[in-house]
Amino acid sequence: MKAIKVAVFFEMMKRLMIQYSFDELQGTTFRSHFSAVGLGDTQERNGFFLAVYITDNSVLQDGFMKGVRTYLDDAVVYKYDSPYQEKDVLDKELMYIIEIKNED
DSSP: OOHHHHHHHHHHHHHHTOEEEEEEEEEEOHHHHHOOOSTTTTSOEEEEEEEEEEETTSHHHHHHHHHHHHHOTTOOEEEEEOTTOOTTOOSOEEEEEEEEOOOO
16 A cells, blocks of 8 residues: 555545554454454454444444545455444444554
């Protein structure tokens, strides 16, 4: 991924006030690091990953997905139910995980 596209993507997330974490994984899984449960959660991962927390079917989700398509068009995006879902909140919360690769 080109650094400028990643920078513009992060600026977009800041403007939209989207909650995220940026983590380096070394020989760990999405399940153990992010508490993700679903397809590919037990595969060992190495690299830099962005975890984004968004309410399902929201305007923020639309803006986030547009940003992914615009700036991170070659990224692999994993989608899980958020492990931080509040029990008293009716809206479903999601967690997207994206690998941020260094450009060769």
